Amino acid sequence: MKPILEIKKLYKTYHTKKCEIEALKNINFEVYEGDFIGIVGPSGCGKSTLLSIIGNLESITKGTVKKDKNLKIGYMLQDDCLFPWLTIYENCLLGLKINKICNKENIDNVKKLLSTYGLKDFMNNYPNDLSGGMRQRAALIRTLAIKPDILLLDEPFSALDYYTRLSVSNDVLDIIRKEKKTLIIVTHDISEAISMCKKIIVLSKRPSTIKNIYNINYKEDRENPIKNRSSREFMNYYEKIWEDLTNEK
């Protein structure tokens, strides 16, 4: 199978007036269709930078990011960033309007997503009327509206309280799986990564290199992140990754 995204010998250095910040150093990995990849690493190591580069928001210093020209990217941030002056429905149409692809098919798709994921009754409400979890779902639908091939999530749940976070991450994952999307998610929560992803990339401290890549397998094929958390494999992975993050050699 051919990867949809291939990162080779990627370096990223930020230049500021005071100094140079070497954020990424020699990053190599591939992403295949349907992958669920988690990226973990110490704070400030360059996780967001890596996503920004994949999402064309940041330039590359050295190396290559090979991807299909038509690869459509959907981005979600920690803050749901719904526009408070637009209704949920209008928010979800934002990407379509910007790309001028507001045709019937795409609009119907958005409406279908809204009703499938329990937001139909809130379509004409403004974001402030919704709970944190619902807002996050709305933000996801907004991201899905342009039918992206790959989703980039940058700590999308960290603004939520623990309980909401568990159920929302469950929901969101479900949606992404059902819509058959590829996912790269950055998180500082190791358990979240292990319970959600099939592959975990552990980054070292700055300048970040890839410390380890884990393929996460559960004996029983359990697709429920909350149940995953109670399995033995979960504990094993957790210990290994924890060790990677704490033992800075």
Add this chain to the structure above:
Amino acid sequence: MKSEEYKKYLKRIKRDNLLVLFTQILIIVIFFVVWQILADKKIINTFLVSSPSKVLDTIVDLMKQNNLWKHIFATLYEIVISFILGNVIGIVFASILWFSKFLSRVFEPFLTILNSLPKVALGPLIIVWAGANTKSIIIMALLISAIISVINIHNAFKVTDPNKIKIVRTMGGSKLQVFTKVVIPSNILPIIESFKINVSMCFVGVIMGELLVSKEGIGYLIMYGSQVFNMNLVITGVILLVILTIILYYVVYYIEKISKR
């Protein structure tokens, strides 16, 4: 269903509001009554401080000469024109500065200095350049209002939530789309705030201009009155100004209320 307590609470609030309004009106009435009594008893010199009845006489006189509305409209016209122009200039220039980091860096110090310069000092210069007419009054008002609105609106634009901008960019939005979809809608309140400041700035500028050059307007009435030592006219002018201020205040207040919905 509203509970009994809630109804009582609403009632009390209503009563409090009425009481405040009543007291305010009372203060105004007492002020005019005392003023009139003091004038009648010759305790104060009406030649210097006039009296409510004389102010009324003056207003009636002005009406008889068909002058009252002429002066009010002259002032109002200048305020409206400079208000509109000031806001347009404010928004247009703030947008240009938002689009170009370079221009904003070049012009920011100029704006700051121009803003702190006492604009009255430029009055004589403007009159020489633009002539002693309505044009220089409007230029004066614009100098005072437009610069501050460029600064205020641009400052608001600058702190637009970077994450919202990021979202539009990740969807493939251009800089123009970032501007129309994020920057403008997130800054509606600051823009209206700047309109509000502009009303009073234009007012100051217009009256200042009228004091310096004009042949009509409320500022002219005050200036002319003081030159011929007709204090009735001066104080009438001041009272007209107060009334105009109140009206403008409420216009802006309602615009704000409507836009917040």
